[in-house]
Amino acid sequence: ADLAVATGQGAEAERLFRQALTIAEGLAAGEPGNTTYARDLSVSYNKLADLAVATGQGAEAERLFRQALTIAEGLAAGEPGNTTYARDLSISYERLAVLDLSAGRVSEAREQFRRAVGIRRRLYRQEPRRIDLAEELAVTLYLLADSADEDLEMRQEVDAVLAPFERLGVVTAKGVAVLRWARSEPSG
Structure with a gap:
């Protein structure tokens, strides 16, 4: 289904995502306590x-x-x-924040970004050697900085989080782009 989106076959992608959602809904309804099925349902909602x-x-x-957020909140609360x-x-919060920002709901976007950043900071602190967690935190900090007046602090944190991975030569293109932003002169 992701390939269908990438190749411009939106109708086919939607059909496949809806089919996956129907299956996930059935499984989750059949076993309400099954967290794997609940997570699969949340992922299906996010993809659609x-x-x-x-x-x-x-x-x-x-x-x-x-x-998706409702399910994610329940799963995270059930297994902190x-x-x-x-x-x-954190992904659910970030996706809603981006949507809020594009709709002009800046204060709501900031709140969602802050929630995502809080979770991502905690995850990064728990596993500071994981580049994926470091880059996800850096990207969310960048997005928050873009919606708030906390530019300098966010730039410094992004640099501090990603610099060790840069020294190891393991930063992805996305991480390099965010690092470039962090080290550039703030505009305005």
Whole structure:
């Protein structure tokens, strides 16, 4: 289904995502306590929401992202030490923040970004050697800085988080771009 989106086959992607959602809903309904099925359902909602964003259906995207968020919040609350559930929750907050920002709801976006940053900071501190967690934190800090007046602090934190990985030569292109932003002169 992701390939269908990338190749411009949106209708086929939507059909496949909806099919996956139907299966995930059935499994989750059949075993309400099964956290794997609940997570799969949350991921299905997020994928359909991403497609809705890509096709300009903001209201539908928000509805689906909120359904994913509700599940992610429940899973994270049920297993506070589960890093996968915490990461999923941070992703839900970030996706809603981006949607809020694009709709002009700046204060709501900032709040969602701050929630995502809080989780991502905690995850990064728990596993400071994971480049994926470091880069996710850096990207969310960049997005928060773009929506708030905390530019300098965010730039410094991004540099501090990613510099050790840069020295090791393991920063991805996305991380390099965020580092470049962090080290550039703030505009304005």
